[in-house]
Amino acid sequence: MSYTIGLVGKPSVGKSTFFNAATMNDVPEGAYPFTTIDPTVGEAYVRVDCAAPEFGHTCTPNHGYCADGVRFVPAKLVDVAGLVPGAHEGKGLGNQFLTDLNEADVLIHVVDFTGETDLEGEPTEGHDPREDIDFLENELDMWYLDILEKGIERYRSGYDGDERVIEADLAEQMSAFGISEEALKQVILALDLELDPDPWSADEREELAREIRIRTKPMVIAANKADTEAAKENYAEITADPAYEHLTIIPVSAHAEKALKNGHESGVLEYRPGDDDFDVAAELSDEKRAGLEQIREFLSEFGETGVQRAIETALFEELGAVAVFPGAKKPQDDGTFLQDCFVFPGGSTAEEFAYFLHTDIGEGFLHAHDIRSGRQIGADTELDHRDVIEITTTN
Ligand SMILES: Nc1nc2c(ncn2[C@@H]2O[C@H](COP(=O)(O)OP(=O)(O)O)[C@@H](O)[C@H]2O)c(=O)[nH]1
Numbered sequence: 001m002s003y004t005i006g007l008v009g010k011p012s013v014g015k016s017t018f019f020n021a022a023t024m025n026d027v028p029e030g031a032y033p034f035t036t037i038d039p040t041v042g043e044a045y046v047r048v049d050c051a052a053p054e055f056g057h058t059c060t061p062n063h064g065y066c067a068d069g070v071r072f073v074p075a076k077l078v079d080v081a082g083l084v085p086g087a088h089e090g091k092g093l094g095n096q097f098l099t100d101l102n103e104a105d106v107l108i109h110v111v112d113f114t115g116e117t118d119l120e121g122e123p124t125e126g127h128d129p130r131e132d133i134d135f136l137e138n139e140l141d142m143w144y145l146d147i148l149e150k151g152i153e154r155y156r157s158g159y160d161g162d163e164r165v166i167e168a169d170l171a172e173q174m175s176a177f178g179i180s181e182e183a184l185k186q187v188i189l190a191l192d193l194e195l196d197p198d199p200w201s202a203d204e205r206e207e208l209a210r211e212i213r214i215r216t217k218p219m220v221i222a223a224n225k226a227d228t229e230a231a232k233e234n235y236a237e238i239t240a241d242p243a244y245e246h247l248t249i250i251p252v253s254a255h256a257e258k259a260l261k262n263g264h265e266s267g268v269l270e271y272r273p274g275d276d277d278f279d280v281a282a283e284l285s286d287e288k289r290a291g292l293e294q295i296r297e298f299l300s301e302f303g304e305t306g307v308q309r310a311i312e313t314a315l316f317e318e319l320g321a322v323a324v325f326p327g328a329k330k331p332q333d334d335g336t337f338l339q340d341c342f343v344f345p346g347g348s349t350a351e352e353f354a355y356f357l358h359t360d361i362g363e364g365f366l367h368a369h370d371i372r373s374g375r376q377i378g379a380d381t382e383l384d385h386r387d388v389i390e391i392t393t394t395n
């Protein structure tokens with residue numbers, strides 16, 4: 001299992017640029033956990049400080065790669081094109097769009113913060129990026145509402161005399177969103193609604209759809225093209241707007257990330273994705289040098305291009321995932337060490353981790369060891385980010 005991150009946004013905001021930048025990499029051939037011929041599906045990475053140096057060894061990753069003590073752990077990235085007004089009604093690429101969205105555990109909404117593309121992605125001036133943010137949220141909410149209404153119909157068309165339970169019918173109808181009956185019940189009650197849809201007004205149904213959407217499709221906003229003055233101004237204004245406080249907005253220059261990765265690949269410079277600086281390794285024309293200096297300024301202002309940060313915020317902050325290394329203290333006889341690093345739901349226990357690794361390991365679970373402290377831990381112990389865990393089984 002691996003998480004899927006969906007890149008969404010109207011046309012011309014920089015989704016493809018972001019996607020290409022994020023999925024270009026240093027990975028040795030054969031080290032991909034998933035290969036695909038679909039050009040809109042690729043392998044991006046989250047950075048995790050490697051645990052191997054703490055044990056005085058070098059890791060040998062099965063997937064992704066390690067660069068100077070930083071593990072780049074794979075995560076699936078999908079370029080979900082086709083967001084147009086009315087996508088939830090099947091307009092544009094409508095249905096494919098919704099299928100792709102369904103599969104995404106978390107979204108990165110790429111927004112053109114320059115205000116120089118309108119809602120259809122055509123050139124304009126002075127467009128407010130807040131409209132794009134609202135637009136996507138509304139589009140998702142309408143999609144959820146459609147399904148919610150179907151769940152209410154399901155409830156109403158149940159046999160007379162048969163005891164209907166609204167949260168059960170909604171959970172069934174919304175199974176693709178992975179929300180449990182209990183969680184649904186809590187959302188309904190938190191909105192002060194009765195556990196019976198008959199008295200729910202149209203506004204209340206919309207509000208409920210929105211709450212369910214917020215819980216099941218977490219998202220971050222990539223404030224793209226932040227390398228331009230217009231985008232910087234909008235970024236400052238929108239992040240100060242209390243109406244947008246509920247969102248995590250990350251300044252991004254997909255362009256800069258792409259340029260640095262291209263430069264790295266062609267040997268012109270040395271750059272590790274997500275770093276706040278790079279080294280120029282070749283003689284360059286004045287023009288190229290000036291371009292790179294602009295990128296350097298961007299990095300010093302924002303700390304990084306934002307591509308890595310957007311991906312990592314999506315998984316670690318919005319989804320609350322953690323990365324754990326299964327492993328032993330020492331390299332194996334064949335020299336391999338800390339080959340794996342898995343990203344999975346935060347709050348998972350040692351036993352759940354065992355099941356995550358393999359059903360046999362889960363079923364045979366005896367106990368586990370926290371390799372760093374040397375302490376034995378029980379089945380119910382919740383694992384922390386960057387734990388190194390060795391599992392002992394009965395078989
Ligand atoms: N200034 C600036 N332009 C960008 C950036 N990312 C993408 N663009 C430009 O925005 C336009 C649309 O980019 P593209 O990736 O094709 O957008 P998509 O339609 O959302 O996939 C292109 O002209 C890109 O060069 C960025 O970070 N900064």
Ligand SMILES: [Mg+2]
Nearest residue numbers: 015016017081
């Ligand atoms: Mg594109």
